[in-house]
Amino acid sequence: MADSAVTSEDGQDGEETRRDFLLISTVSVGAVGAALAAWPFIDLMNPSKDVLALASTELDLSGIEVGQAITAIWRGKPIFIRRRTASEVDAAKNVKLAELKDPQSDADRVQKPEWLVLIGICTHLGCIPVGNKSGQTKGEFGGWFCPCHGSHYDTSGRIRKGPAPRNFEIPPYKFLSDTTLFIG
Amino acid sequence: MATPTWNNPVIKWVDDRLPIFTFVQHSAIDYPTPKNLNYWWNFGSLAGVILVIMIATGIFLSFNYTAHVDMAFDSVERIMRDVNYGWMFRYIHMNGGTMFFLIIYIHIFRGMYYGSYKAPRELLWIIGVFIFLAMMATAFVGYVLPWGQMSFWGATVITNLFSVIPFVGNDIVTWLWGGFSVDNPTLNRFFSLHYLLPFIIFALVFLHLWALHTHKSNNPLGIEVKGDQDELPFHPYYTIKDLYGLGVFMIFFMGVTFFAPNFFGEPENYLPANPMVTPAAIVPEWYFLPYYAILRATPDNFVDAWGILPVIIDAKTSGVILMFASILLLCLLPWLDRSKVRSATFRPIYKQLYWIFLADCLVLGWIGANPPEGMMLLIGRIATFWYFFHLLILLPLVPYWEKTKELPESISAAVTANGEGSKETSS
Numbered sequence: 001m002a003d004s005a006v007t008s009e010d011g012q013d014g015e016e017t018r019r020d021f022l023l024i025s026t027v028s029v030g031a032v033g034a035a036l037a038a039w040p041f042i043d044l045m046n047p048s049k050d051v052l053a054l055a056s057t058e059l060d061l062s063g064i065e066v067g068q069a070i071t072a073i074w075r076g077k078p079i080f081i082r083r084r085t086a087s088e089v090d091a092a093k094n095v096k097l098a099e100l101k102d103p104q105s106d107a108d109r110v111q112k113p114e115w116l117v118l119i120g121i122c123t124h125l126g127c128i129p130v131g132n133k134s135g136q137t138k139g140e141f142g143g144w145f146c147p148c149h150g151s152h153y154d155t156s157g158r159i160r161k162g163p164a165p166r167n168f169e170i171p172p173y174k175f176l177s178d179t180t181l182f183i184g
Numbered sequence: 185m186a187t188p189t190w191n192n193p194v195i196k197w198v199d200d201r202l203p204i205f206t207f208v209q210h211s212a213i214d215y216p217t218p219k220n221l222n223y224w225w226n227f228g229s230l231a232g233v234i235l236v237i238m239i240a241t242g243i244f245l246s247f248n249y250t251a252h253v254d255m256a257f258d259s260v261e262r263i264m265r266d267v268n269y270g271w272m273f274r275y276i277h278m279n280g281g282t283m284f285f286l287i288i289y290i291h292i293f294r295g296m297y298y299g300s301y302k303a304p305r306e307l308l309w310i311i312g313v314f315i316f317l318a319m320m321a322t323a324f325v326g327y328v329l330p331w332g333q334m335s336f337w338g339a340t341v342i343t344n345l346f347s348v349i350p351f352v353g354n355d356i357v358t359w360l361w362g363g364f365s366v367d368n369p370t371l372n373r374f375f376s377l378h379y380l381l382p383f384i385i386f387a388l389v390f391l392h393l394w395a396l397h398t399h400k401s402n403n404p405l406g407i408e409v410k411g412d413q414d415e416l417p418f419h420p421y422y423t424i425k426d427l428y429g430l431g432v433f434m435i436f437f438m439g440v441t442f443f444a445p446n447f448f449g450e451p452e453n454y455l456p457a458n459p460m461v462t463p464a465a466i467v468p469e470w471y472f473l474p475y476y477a478i479l480r481a482t483p484d485n486f487v488d489a490w491g492i493l494p495v496i497i498d499a500k501t502s503g504v505i506l507m508f509a510s511i512l513l514l515c516l517l518p519w520l521d522r523s524k525v526r527s528a529t530f531r532p533i534y535k536q537l538y539w540i541f542l543a544d545c546l547v548l549g550w551i552g553a554n555p556p557e558g559m560m561l562l563i564g565r566i567a568t569f570w571y572f573f574h575l576l577i578l579l580p581l582v583p584y585w586e587k588t589k590e591l592p593e594s595i596s597a598a599v600t601a602n603g604e605g606s607k608e609t610s611s
């Protein structure tokens with residue numbers, strides 16, 4: 001049918017061809033229109049402007065002693081900030097990359113070796129691991145332990161054992177001064 | 185079946201214009217039903233009743249429920265303490281969810297035993313699987329509404345499953361949440377979906393029944409109906425039997441609701457949601473436990489370890505794939521099971537495999553309630569393996585060496601052969 005589109009205008013064939021053309025173009029325009037109209041529905045479910053506006057945080061780090069860690073909140077997520085001891089930094093640096101499930105050197109994960117800043121969410125299914133508060137278990141690698149399904153993280157926040165696939169994520173941050181941290 | 189004639193002029197007037205009375209007469213009164221149905225055939229109508237109970241109690245709960253992270257937990261506590269009979273509505277709704285799944289699981293396993301999924305009822309079965317999926321979605325979003333610790337963390341873990349989708353996974357999770365974590369936008373849309381989905385289930389049930397009434401019910405012998413002598417009209421024979429079953433079921437349902445309302449619940453969910461503290465163990469409601477066990481059963485490098493594919497699939501991805509596969513595979517059951525004989529009564533090998541499979545699902549449920557470590561992990565892996573082995577290998581292959589028993593000539597012949605007389609005595 002469609003292959004006779006350029007032939008006679010007047011006969012039966014022509015009549016059908018013109019109808020085919022109208023039908024196909026109507027359906028195509030309709031389909032494109034429906035696809036375009038779907039976008040607002042999809043995008044409405046994405047984070048709204050007010051949610052995006054709350055997307056940065058400033059923190060004062062002066063109260064944190066060496067070896068201590070705090071949990072801050074950014075975008076509704078826990079941020080782990082640990083002021084690492086010299087031995088923790090060494091432990092993080094001395095791991096061979098080949099031993100890691102998600103290979104990344106410690107230097108690539110910190111701006112200042114003393115300060116480790118992480119999104120404190122297990123990359124498995126989103127639980128918040130323990131190890132930030134004194135007295136909590138830090139797992140087999142001295143970092144954090146996720147009790148949900150047993151993931152162990154090291155002192156660079158890298159996954160070492162358990163079902164989680166990736167290292168802790170690093171939020172975008174910068175030091176505004178020696179003791180002020182800006183996240184976002 | 186003769187078209188009924190109506191004497192009442194009002195009914196006649198309406199029926200001429202919209203044959204709704206004729207429809208009811210055909211599909212609920214005269215409707216020919218195999219006369220040998222046993223009590224396992226009660227669970228379909230029970231499921232229908234419980235769906236109506238869920239919708240009724242749910243609508244009345246929503247009159248007093250507030251879908252906001254600062255108020256949801258308190259509004260549910262207010263329903264429990266201050267709203268007249270609020271506690272009763274909530275406990276019926278809470279335990280109704282449990283009963284709904286209990287009934288549906290029995291209903292599904294009934295179909296598996298008697299081969300009800302086989303031709304010509306494949307589509308009926310598939311619609312059933314979709315109803316089951318929609319129920320799971322409904323119960324999942326509903327459980328988030330009271331905004332307790334398990335609500336929040338269950339929602340977090342389950343929505344995070346979608347992050348395994350390649351490339352766009354994390355964007356999809358953000359999109360589902362409407363933010364960067366489970367938060368107010370998430371709660372709002374979950375409430376809206378929780379209100380919507382039961383009505384979609386209702387529509388699916390309508391299709392399910394339409395398909396059912398096209399080829400009518402299967403029966404415990406799994407053989408075709410040969411004629412009138414094999415059937416009984418639905419009313420009064422099965423209306424009364426369904427009502428009796430409903431009475432027995434209600435004693436159980438109300439017993440749990442009034443005397444042990446929190447038996448199936450999780451105490452942790454009476455703590456308000458705290459996004460900064462994960463509970464020591466995240467356990468889903470009992471009806472999700474088998475799938476939770478499958479989710480956590482796979483080791484790292486699951487596929488790669490066998491060298492089948494040149495890619496490494498981590499434990500998280502393979503767990504999610506297997507979990508969804510375990511449900512979707514059920515859609516293929518009519519084609520996986522290659523035996524022409526429906527009922528397990530006449531299939532000696534399948535009958536045993538059936539009970540092993542049922543036990544396997546119960547084991548998975550038990551594993552799902554425990555942390556995946558040591559023995560538990562091992563048993564979970566074996567049980568997961570068996571689940572798929574049964575569906576994908578045993579069901580297609582067993583018919584090749586299974587010697588089925590001889591089928592009775594007809595339903596009524598089987599009844600007579602059992603020495604129970606014919607038509608009259610069967611009720």
Ligand code: HEM
Binds near residue numbers: 235239278328
């Ligand atoms: C397929 C049917 C349904 C199922 C399986 C279902 C399941 C659930 C579950 C498991 C909960 C959590 C109960 C708890 O732990 O507190 C819940 C809560 C709730 N449901 Fe439903 N539901 C259904 C239908 C409906 C309908 C039609 C509505 C109408 C709007 C509704 C309104 C609510 C409300 C307001 C809550 C929060 C109050 C509460 O937590 O008790 N539900 N539902």
Ligand code: FES
Binds near residue numbers: 122124125164
């Ligand atoms: S969420 Fe942390 S191990 Fe599963």
